[in-house]
Amino acid sequence: MSSKLFVSAQEVAEKAGVSRSAVSRTFTPGASVSAETRRRVLEAAEALGYHVNHLARGLMRNESGIVCLIVSDVATPYRSALLRELTIQLQNAGKVAMFINTDRSDGSVDRALQQAIRYRADASIILSGLPDKSITQLCLRNGQRLVLINRDDDQPGPLKINLDDFESGGRVATAFFRAGCRSLAFANSEAGTPSLMRREHGFVAAAAKLGLDVTVERHGSTGYEAGKVLAQRMLTRAERPDAVFCATDLLACGFMDAARHQFGLSIPHQLCVAGFDDIEQASWSSFDLTTFAQPVMTIATRAVEWLGSGRDDATSEVEHSVRLTAELIWRGSIRAG
Amino acid sequence: MSSKLFVSAQEVAEKAGVSRSAVSRTFTPGASVSAETRRRVLEAAEALGYHVNHLARGLMRNESGIVCLIVSDVATPYRSALLRELTIQLQNAGKVAMFINTDRSDGSVDRALQQAIRYRADASIILSGLPDKSITQLCLRNGQRLVLINRDDDQPGPLKINLDDFESGGRVATAFFRAGCRSLAFANSEAGTPSLMRREHGFVAAAAKLGLDVTVERHGSTGYEAGKVLAQRMLTRAERPDAVFCATDLLACGFMDAARHQFGLSIPHQLCVAGFDDIEQASWSSFDLTTFAQPVMTIATRAVEWLGSGRDDATSEVEHSVRLTAELIWRGSIRAG
DNA sequence: TATAAATTTGCAAGCGCGTGCAAAAGGTGC
DNA sequence: GCACCTTTTGCACGCGCTTGCAAATTTATA
Numbered sequence: 001m002s003s004k005l006f007v008s009a010q011e012v013a014e015k016a017g018v019s020r021s022a023v024s025r026t027f028t029p030g031a032s033v034s035a036e037t038r039r040r041v042l043e044a045a046e047a048l049g050y051h052v053n054h055l056a057r058g059l060m061r062n063e064s065g066i067v068c069l070i071v072s073d074v075a076t077p078y079r080s081a082l083l084r085e086l087t088i089q090l091q092n093a094g095k096v097a098m099f100i101n102t103d104r105s106d107g108s109v110d111r112a113l114q115q116a117i118r119y120r121a122d123a124s125i126i127l128s129g130l131p132d133k134s135i136t137q138l139c140l141r142n143g144q145r146l147v148l149i150n151r152d153d154d155q156p157g158p159l160k161i162n163l164d165d166f167e168s169g170g171r172v173a174t175a176f177f178r179a180g181c182r183s184l185a186f187a188n189s190e191a192g193t194p195s196l197m198r199r200e201h202g203f204v205a206a207a208a209k210l211g212l213d214v215t216v217e218r219h220g221s222t223g224y225e226a227g228k229v230l231a232q233r234m235l236t237r238a239e240r241p242d243a244v245f246c247a248t249d250l251l252a253c254g255f256m257d258a259a260r261h262q263f264g265l266s267i268p269h270q271l272c273v274a275g276f277d278d279i280e281q282a283s284w285s286s287f288d289l290t291t292f293a294q295p296v297m298t299i300a301t302r303a304v305e306w307l308g309s310g311r312d313d314a315t316s317e318v319e320h321s322v323r324l325t326a327e328l329i330w331r332g333s334i335r336a337g
Numbered sequence: 338m339s340s341k342l343f344v345s346a347q348e349v350a351e352k353a354g355v356s357r358s359a360v361s362r363t364f365t366p367g368a369s370v371s372a373e374t375r376r377r378v379l380e381a382a383e384a385l386g387y388h389v390n391h392l393a394r395g396l397m398r399n400e401s402g403i404v405c406l407i408v409s410d411v412a413t414p415y416r417s418a419l420l421r422e423l424t425i426q427l428q429n430a431g432k433v434a435m436f437i438n439t440d441r442s443d444g445s446v447d448r449a450l451q452q453a454i455r456y457r458a459d460a461s462i463i464l465s466g467l468p469d470k471s472i473t474q475l476c477l478r479n480g481q482r483l484v485l486i487n488r489d490d491d492q493p494g495p496l497k498i499n500l501d502d503f504e505s506g507g508r509v510a511t512a513f514f515r516a517g518c519r520s521l522a523f524a525n526s527e528a529g530t531p532s533l534m535r536r537e538h539g540f541v542a543a544a545a546k547l548g549l550d551v552t553v554e555r556h557g558s559t560g561y562e563a564g565k566v567l568a569q570r571m572l573t574r575a576e577r578p579d580a581v582f583c584a585t586d587l588l589a590c591g592f593m594d595a596a597r598h599q600f601g602l603s604i605p606h607q608l609c610v611a612g613f614d615d616i617e618q619a620s621w622s623s624f625d626l627t628t629f630a631q632p633v634m635t636i637a638t639r640a641v642e643w644l645g646s647g648r649d650d651a652t653s654e655v656e657h658s659v660r661l662t663a664e665l666i667w668r669g670s671i672r673a674g
Numbered sequence: 675t676a677t678a679a680a681t682t683t684g685c686a687a688g689c690g691c692g693t694g695c696a697a698a699a700g701g702t703g704c
Numbered sequence: 705g706c707a708c709c710t711t712t713t714g715c716a717c718g719c720g721c722t723t724g725c726a727a728a729t730t731t732a733t734a
Contacts, residue, residue, distance in 0.1 A: 006479070051451065053455065055392045055401060059392045074421045075617075079417075083412075087411070098434065101428060119403075253623075256623075
């Protein structure tokens with residue numbers, strides 16, 4: 001290994017027989033270089049294995065090209081799917097993704113966020129349920145653009161991407177009604193995330209309008225285990241519901257497993273089930289779950305596009321808010337009307 | 338918004354009434370500053386909202402603190418679990434994780450990797466099945482330390498973390514034998530990843546030793562759908578196997594679903610199944626899959642520790658190789674001996 | 675108290691790069 | 705040929721930081 005690890009623009013310049021500025025300009029889109037100089041520079045750069053040092057470039061330009069992804073529950077199917085799409089699109093847009101995991105709620109999150117600020121990330125995308133406002137404020141205060149996905153926040157500035165959770169809840173109630181169900185239930189987590197609550201409220205409101213009974217139960221996280229617990233609670237009741245809308249596909253999977261294996265219920269004949277997210281497992285034949293697909297691709301596209309668009313001009317104060325509709329994916333967990 | 342986005346060490350120095358070096362030293366562990374100066378600097382920094390600019394620091398130190406995660410199939414349960422652990426531990430070690438997604442096989446991967454090099458990442462952790470050697474070479478050539486997880490590579494330098502796949506395969510064969518199974522099968526993907534092949538070979542070798550029949554079938558990726566297809570192929574045969582080891586839990590899930598819902602087989606009574614990875618779904622009661630748990634936590638710990646340890650000294654040429662054992666998790670998909 | 679040793683501090687150079695400015699080069703029309 | 709305009713090039717400065725070195729300060733020792 002040579003002691004000098006990286007080649008600098010200086011060396012490229014010497015080899016190409018031009019000035020250092022010429023090298024710099026060759027790698028700066030839109031700068032003024034003649035075709036001939038450019039060619040010679042590129043040739044020398046290739047030969048020497050030169051890579052522009054983005055640390056230095058970011059230092060000069062006051063723009064690092066780094067986008068920070070702030071995520072919790074990465075290992076969850078829905079989150080990892082969204083993450084996948086975001087990273088791919090950021091990559092295609094020439095940005096680079098820096099990762100911050102907020103699963104641990106101790107100080108490490110703060111420390112990690114500080115790190116992102118130290119690297120002068122241009123923007124942060126928050127796809128974390130963590131309701132800690134201080135995080136978003138810290139990002140904003142440090143001049144980052146901010147994208148909030150499925151997460152309420154009343155501060156102006158950030159782009160907010162949300163789904164029509166309320167309406168989706170309503171659509172499920174209608175679907176259950178058409179399927180002949182009369183005693184509805186909503187299985188939610190205790191997290192109390194706004195998007196989850198909107199699903200609940202939309203469902204309850206629509207059910208009321210249809211004159212249907214609806215009970216709501218909340219427990220634990222949005223995961224599989226919580227779904228099982230919720231099933232145990234709701235299915236041991238005297239008047240067992242004949243349809244349940246789970247706030248999350250994972251909850252639904254847990255609920256279905258308990259309903260079938262512990263209570264011997266047949267789905268959809270004795271119990272109709274719907275979920276939300278359209279995680280991969282929802283399509284597995286063990287579940288065959290009717291659910292709402294989050295438009296992951298569109299979410300990512302919108303987020304990245306917005307980041308690419310110029311920095312807020314005078315119009316800085318307008319509310320940037322996008323509302324997407326979740327697509328209902330019909331499968332076998334609700335019987336046909 | 339002020340036009341001046343960030344406060345510099347200079348401003349902190351002025352406010353604290355010390356030199357700029359003093360500020361720098363305050364934020365450099367191990368540097369020589371008196372308690373009093375340090376206090377005043379920290380106070381001023383806090384008041385002004387100062388954050389060390391790591392772009393500049395990286396430029397000086399020739400060490401960015403960035404670790405690059407090169408990942409494919411992020412949305413896969415096993416990968417996302419590993420990713421989760423890695424990011425958490427990197428974070429705790431004060432490193433920052435940069436994300437590169439190699440799912441798209443077009444030029445974007447190369448472009449993204451170039452990006453990482455441009456940011457002068459100190460190291461890369463490759464948890465991608467992508468067999469492209471040029472990637473690892475590019476990392477090494479640019480002075481990065483390299484960790485390869487479950488991935489063969491004969492070049493010296495990188496830390497290689499692997500599992501005892503071969504032995505695991507053997508243990509499954511034995512377990513099937515004890516369960517009374519006599520006609521074994523191995524369901525693999527076409528990917529041909531070394532770790533998958535080792536599982537296959539270990540299984541086949543042990544089966545042969547036990548005098549058992551064993552058929553091998555390979556198809557598609559390591560996902561659920563491929564598992565279904567494999568089941569269709571293997572279960573329509575005249576002599577149907579009574580036990581199948583799937584190279585991956587996802588394959589196993591697909592296999593089980595097809596076996597049950599399309600072939601009406603009862604698991605484990607008519608068919609024993611084992612998988613590998615211990616993804617969350619393996620523990621779901623719909624699957625209750627006996628499988629091998631990858632020591633995700635240990636893998637991450639080892640990787641991060643190694644990155645933290647000093648750069649290769651004279652001992653640079655020794656092979657860094659770690660071999661971990663996968664823990665067999667007994668569940669209900671293999672009947673008791 | 676004087677002097678040697680240890681610690682702290684400021685100065686200044688430089689990390690690799692982008693860019694404004696003025697000089698140089700190239701092009702056009704008469 | 706000249707005057708004029710456009711494009712290209714090099715110089716030199718500065719982005720925010722670290723660090724070797726020598727001066728200034730504190731502490732320990734005689």
